[in-house]
Amino acid sequence: MDMRTTMGFYEDEKTARQYIEMAKGYDGAELIDALHAHLPDGASVLELGMGPGVDLDLLNDRYKVTGSDTSQFFLDEYVARNPSAETMLLDARELDTDQTWDCVYSNKVLHHLDDTELASSIQRQLTILNEHGFILHSFWRGSGVDEHHGLRFHNRIEEYIRALLEPYFIVKSIVTYKEMDIDDSFYAIAEKK
């Protein structure tokens, strides 16, 4: 992955604001409701790739949240609106932190990682998860790699993610859903073994 072009899109104020406009009307409410069936109120949640913070606001209604992203622009924007918010500049590939959480959540972020980066991110997530911690991640469903505006989109299928997680997690559910087109997305919820 070319880190400069991939990060540049969301780092640049103009394109980051374009993303905010484009993403209006979309949120992870369905995903967060599904997570709530497993994760009790008050649990600690780290969101990877929080973007404008739409899901972070929803997560914050139930959980003790930390928002993170590689884009300082998104972090600054969110903290300007929510001065007491806990945020971190974190790359999902490295997760360079000693803090631990009960859950690691991402919504349409890990497709920016190639297969090797995704596998190492999962290993790092195991380290930063508390005992019996949960993950919830959503993906674009399909095959191959697309490129838009210099961003890479690694499409994935349910079986691939199940096989990646099963050695380390109890996979609780993998659910296919519609983001923009029918069955274009899926999410996985899993508990650390």
Ligand SMILES: C[S@@+](CC[C@H](N)C(=O)[O-])C[C@H]1O[C@@H](n2cnc3c(N)ncnc32)[C@H](O)[C@@H]1O
């Ligand atoms: C498609 S947006 C999704 C944002 C948010 N989750 C939402 O649903 O609106 C992808 C986000 O992932 C962030 N991102 C891209 N690569 C990342 C990485 N390696 N680690 C963490 N965040 C990353 C981008 O800065 C952007 O905010």
